[in-house]
Amino acid sequence: MSSASSEPRHTAGAAVNETLHAALPASVAGKLPHIPESKDELKADAKAAASTGLAQLRSFVAGGFGGVCSVVVGHPFDLVKVRLQTADKGVYNGAIDVVRKSVAKDGLRRGLYAGVSAPLYGVTPMFAVSFWGYDLGKTIVRSISPVNPDGSLSIAQISAAGFFSAIPMTAITAPFERVKVILQVQGQKKLAPGEKPKYSGAADVVKQLYREGGIRSVFRGSAATLARDGPGSAAYFAAYEYLKRKLTPRDPVTGEASGKLSLTAVTCAGAGAGIAMWIPVFPVDTVKSRLQTAEGNVSIGSVVRGLYAQGGIKAFYPGFGPALARAVPANAATFLGVELAHQAMNKVFN
Template sequence: MSSEAPAAAESRVSATEQVKAFIAGGFGGVCAVLVGHPFDLTKTRLQTAGPGVYKGAVDVVKKTVAKDGITGLYRGMVPPLLGVTPIFAMSFWAYDASKQLIYAVTPNRESQALSVPELAAAGFMSAVPTTLVTAPVERAKVLLQVQGQGGAEAKYKGVADVIKHLYREGGIRSIFRGTGATLARDGPGSAAYFATYEVTKKFLTPAGASPSELNLGAIIMAGGTAGVAMWSLAIPPDVIKSRIQSAPTGTYSGMLDCVRKTIAADGVRALWKGFGPAMARAFPANAATFLGVEASRKVLDGLF
């Protein structure tokens, strides 16, 4: 009985920590969307528009505002805002669970601190379950973001209308189109994201202080740097994901076909479309994400 008690207590602590990670991740995601959505819309429109539609990121913003007003920059925000809580909640929960898994499979480790490769592995693993939520949300978001560009008529009235049309068009498979490209983006991206955050935050923590303490400057800098690291890797697969998810059914037979046709039509540089807006968004949005995560985690630690 006594030998089982510590294990049971440890299990309860682990479960509690994972619940906190889930809630804090969701809160951080809301912060990310509120700060970063206009940048994301600009990126997506640059990635999916035909040649000559826009001269650059500033032109996207100018034309969007001229046509739809400032609120046009927040078109398509409902899908990520509705989906961001489970997406980020699952991402931070899965990252926490992946770290615990690494500890479990390395019982005789010399250091309790995870190495950079181990942090990256935990980050990569966190993307696998998260993709199941991310892919359909991204599919709806992209379709809402690109409609109306180039003078085209708006086809969808909102999120529910997008999902209804997609299901009628091709069932569940249509709703989840682009899942492979989403994982290709988020696997390496999450590996860089979490590892960079942990390493940068530790580096910026003053001597004698703990990285777990709420140091706003370190959190903002580390979170922003993590976002830049992630998007430095993620742009090419993100371009492919956006094109697959926004194209009419049958346009591409898969990721490789999309890569081949994109390069043939627009050159290799097309794989980096949207790099500017993505980089402009990366720092503030992800600084807001980790600030939201860390601040809410601090509150949760005080509650239970």
């Protein structure tokens, strides 16, 4: 009975596959998913799908852990960058002056980690979604374009997958970035005797923003965030993969990989990826920071015109040095955290 019932499924699956391949051009039919023609094929497909889902879950978890490492190491640098980007001309003489004044006003911990609660609460899902989106992006790229004979992707394909990772991430990044920069900028405002800060914390920022302008106010700067993170992520993952390949030990005769990438090499590749991410998108980040901290209703165009009127092209690069200084340790910590998380999960589940 079981063999008789499985035969029609086999015949039906084969008939559908044959019909599709006969009716469509080979270039199109070759990219269609194969319909299982037997129980064994169905089981194999289900096992492959479960394996892919598990790999994406691991990417999600590892990305979250890497993000926490990034915030702990990089937040002081990010605070300096944002304050330089948003302060009026003449408030600070440079990055060291920001650190000196912040520590003198609020102490070492509060002075350098103002606004850290928002990225800490948001960074786990933000980086988790980024690395999950990157893993999913690679799967999509493999399904629509030819890959190398060994199954690896080209740097251009890696870049495309990196750009895709920014799309789902923006939904989380934009509101948390808005809260973070508001709290960071609030910390540099001089208060009159007895005056209290406008916001008491991240939750209070969200509550007041929503009261003032609804969900649209909370998500202000989403377009600018995507404009920064799309090309930034493309450069980020492409540079990381390129540096990994260059740093991987290879046989001098065959050119084939002859060993695993060391954690030191992972750290160096992560640092280089962070620099590659910031160089092309820093002016967009400045616009985003200004847009998200401005009072009232402002547009991207008005922010761009205002910045250019203040100091030309140079006005788009305040805090560029601290951003690159942050990129090295923060992104080295990110990829080191991701790699260590993967190693730990491999020991537990493999």
